[in-house]
Amino acid sequence: MRSIPVSAPDPSPAKAGQPGPLLAVEGLKVHFHTRDGVVRAVDGVDFQVGTGQTLGIVGESGSGKTVASLTLLRLAPPPARIVAGRVVFEGENLLLQPDKRLAEIRGRRMAMIFQNPATSLNPILSVGQQLTEILRWHTGVSRQAALDRAAELLTLVGISDPAARLRQYPHELSGGMKQRVGIARALLCEPALLLADEPTTALDVTIQAQILDLLADLRQRLSMSMVLVTHDMGVVARMADRITVMYAGRVCETADADTIFNAPQHPYTRALLESVPRIDHSYSGARRVLPSIAGRPPDLLHAPPGCRFHDRCPEAAPECRRTMPREHLVAPGHSVSCLRRGSPGEETP
C-alpha cells in the first residue's frame, strides 16, 4: 500500500458524530526530504469544504497545490513526509486511518481526476478493464453489471457509443475523450468529494470549456463537493463557491468567490487579480494562466524567514521579513494571513 509516513501525533481526535464540514484540513505540513535538503512544499495549510460546495485552490506553479491535494488521499509521492496536520473527512482523520480503511475511502468516498489525461490512464489496459476493475473491487458486482455501469457512466460524461469505447485502449482516444474517461473513473462509486487537479490545463481551449461545463453539471446532478485546483482565475471565477489562494506552500487568503474577486485583502491576491485582464464572472473560453508577477516564487528548499511573499510584496514592512503571519478572520468567512492586515505573527525559527 502506498502511503506516506505520518510523523505528527494527532492532538485532538475528531469527535464522532459532530456535524462539521465534509472536509477540514488543519495545519497540514508536507515536506520532501531530498538529498539536497528539506523542501517545505506544503507548510501549514488550512481549508474546509462544506457539503455540496466547490472550493477553488489557486496559486502559482510550485505553490504546493498538487502536493496538498494528493495528501488529502495520502498519496504524495515518496520522499514526501506528512510532518503535521489533520485531514478530517466525514469525521475521520484520514492521516491516522490504517491503509485498509484508506483504500475503502479512496475512489468510493473521495475520488480524484488528474491534470494530464494522456498519462493518467494505464496505456496497456482497455478503458473497460480500468473502469470495471475499480467497480468490482469496491462493490463486488458481476463483470457484466460492472460493464453496464461503466457504459452508463461513459454516457453520463458525454461519450457516445460507450460499448465500443470500453473495448478501446487509451491511445485510441482523443485528449478530451481521455479526460472524460478519467472523470467517469472518478465518479464510478458516486463519491462525496471530487478532487480535480487542473482538470483542463492539458486540453485544447474549446475542450476545456466542455469539460468545465460537464464538471459543473455533474456536481449539480450528483450533489458532490469538489476541490478544484487551478492556475486559471477564469476557471475558479466560474466554478468555485469559495477560493483559497496559496503561495509557496502556505495559504494567503480564503473567502467566498465574490469576496476574493471584489474585495481581496492579501497583497498577493490583489497582485494576481491585477495582472489578469478584467475578470467577469462568466467563463469566456480564453485561456487565462496566472499572470507573472515581478520576481519569482521562493525556492522552497531555502524558504525565507518571515512572510514568504515579502520580497515581492509592494506593501512589505520590515517586520514582514522576520515574522510569519498567521491566518485570521477579517470578516465572517474571510481569512487572511498578512501582518499588514492585522494577522498575528509567529516568530520564524
Added chain:
Amino acid sequence: MDADFASSPVSVLATLQRPPAGVWRQAWHRFRRNRAGMIGLVLVTLVVLTAIIGPFVAPYDPNDNAAMLRGASNAAPSARNWLGTDRNGYDVLSRTIYGAPTALAVGLGAMLIASLIGVLVGGVAGYVGGFTDEALMRGAEFFMVVPVFVVILAVVRLFGIIVVGTPLERIPNFNLMTIILLLGLFSWPQIARMTRAEFLRLRHAEFVEAARCIGTTPREILFRHILPNALPPLIVLVALGIGGAILAEAMVSFLGFGDPKSISWGQILFFNYQSLKVAPWACLAPGTAIFVTVLGFNLLADGLTDAFNPRVRA
C-alpha cells in the same frame, strides 16, 4: 514544474559561454555524496595504483618458477608465497599483480579505439543526417547484433595462424593487441548511438542556436559547444565499457585464446583451472582481481550517471 525560465533571453545569454565549468564541479559535488560511486572510485584507484607501483613491490618476478624446481608448485599460501604458488610454480600474488597493467591496457585500449570510431561515426551521423545517418546507423546496428564473443574467439585463433611467418609475428604481445583491437572494433556502436543522440539533441539546443546566430564557425560550434556537452553520457559509457572489455579479455583468455606471452588474469585462470581442486587459490586470486576491477568500473559508472543526471533519482 520548472518555470519556463530556460527560454528567457537572459538565460540564453547565460548559457552562451559553453558548458559552464560549474557543471563539472556540481557533478563532482554530487558524485562525492554517492556511496556506490565513491566505492567504485576507490576500487579503480586501487587497481591503477597496483598497475603502476605493483611491479616494484611484487615479491617475485612474474616469470620466476623456481618453486616448481623445488617441487613446491601448487603450494598453499604461506609466509613465503602469500597467495600460494600455481601449477607452474609461479607466485600467485606476483602474477596477479602483474595482471593489473594488462587488464588496464585492455580496458583503456579497447575503449580508446571504440571511442574514436564511435564519436566519429556518431558525430558524423548526427551532424550530417539524411542518408549518411541512415547508412551509418544501419552499420552500427549490424555490429551490435553480431554475436561478438563467439566471433572474437574464432578471429583471434585464425589471426594467430595467419600471422605465422609474417613480420607481424615478431611484435611483442601481438595476440593481446589483436584482442584489444577486436574488443574496440565491436564496442563502438553504443558510443556512436549515444554520440548521435546527443548531437541531435544539442544541434538545436538554445545555446548552440545562439552561438550560430552570432556567427561562430561550425568547427568551433562542434568542438567548443557540442562535444563538451555530449561528454557526460559518453564518459559513463566508456567507464562501463572498460569493465566490459576487461571481463571479455578475461573470458577469451580463460578459454585458452589469450596471449600466451602476456600475463593476464584470464590466462592465470586458464593455466590453473585444471588444478582447481588442489590449488583453488591460483584461480580465486585472479578471479577476485577481475571481479574487483569490473565492479570498480561499474560502480564508478553508476556514480557518474547519478552525478550527471540528478533528476533520475529522488
Added chain:
Amino acid sequence: MGALRFLLRRLAFSAALILGVSFILFALINAIGNPIQILLSETPGVSEEMIATLSRYYGLDGNFIDRYGAWLWSIVHFDFGTSIIYNQPVGELLEVYGLETLKLQLPAILLSTLIATAAGVIAAMRQHGWADFSIVSSAMLGHSLPGFLVGIVLILIFSYWLGVLPSYGAYSTRNLMMGSMVIDGLWHMVLPVAMLTVFNTATLTLLMRSSLVDVLRQDYITAAWASGLPARRVVLHHALRNAFIPQLTYLGTLFGLMLGTAPVTETVFTWPGLGALYITAIHQLDYPVIMGVTMVITVMLVVATLLTDIAYVVIDPRIRLG
C-alpha cells in the same frame, strides 16, 4: 505502419546479418589456407595426394567464391557439411550438442526472470528501505561478477568441499544417480544452471527495479491508488505489466546471446554443449563445425529479435502493427 513492410525490413536485415557474419568467417578461415594441410602437416607419413583427396572430400578445393557459394547453397538445404574431427554430419552434432546447451540455458533464463521480477518488485516497493538496499547492492555485485568466477566458487563449495553436487559433465560416467537417467541428468544440471541464473538475475533485477520505480511514479499508478485499488492489484496488474515492457528487449538479448555465453559455462562445467563443441572446433580448425555453430548462434539472435517484436505486440496495445 504496415506490418508486412516492417517484417520484410526485419527479414532483410536478418538475411544481411547472416550473410555478413558467414562471409567474414568464411573469408578468415579461407585466409589461413587449407586447414587439412595445417592439421596434417606435422603428422608423419601423410602424402600430398592424401591431403589433396581429403581436401576434395571436405570441399576445400576450388576458388574462394565458388566454395562460399557452394557452402551457402548447402546451408539453404540444411546441409552443414561433415565435421573434420568427428567425421559426422555437422547437422547431427548441432542437434545433439544444441539440446544440451538449451537444457542449461532455458531453465536459467526462466528462473532468473522469476527471481528478478520478485526481487525487483520488493526493491521498488520498499524504495530506499533496507530490503531495497540489500537487493540493489547484491544485484550490483552480481552484475559485476564474472560468470566463470561464480561457477568456480560453486564448484569449490558444492563439489569439492561439501561433495554433494557433480562438478563436470551432463551425466555420471559410472553409476547413474539413483539409477535414473533423468535424475542423474537433473543432478548434473544444478550447478551450471545456478551459475547462469546468478549471472542473468543480477542484471535483470537492476533493470526490473529501475523500470518499476519509473512506472510507479507515473500518473496512472497514482490514479490506481486514488481509486482505492489494493496494493496487489496496483503493483501486479497495473505497474508490473508496464514495467515489463522495457525488459523485453533485454530478455530478447539474453535469449539471443545464450549461445554466446555457452562457451564459458560449458568450459567451466565440462558440459557437452554447443559452446564446448565450438571451442574444440576452433582449436582443431574444424571449419564446418565453426561455420555451423556460428550460423546457429546468428539464427538464434535473429529468432530472438523476432520473438521480442511479437512479445511487444502482445503486451503493448500501442504497438498493434497494421
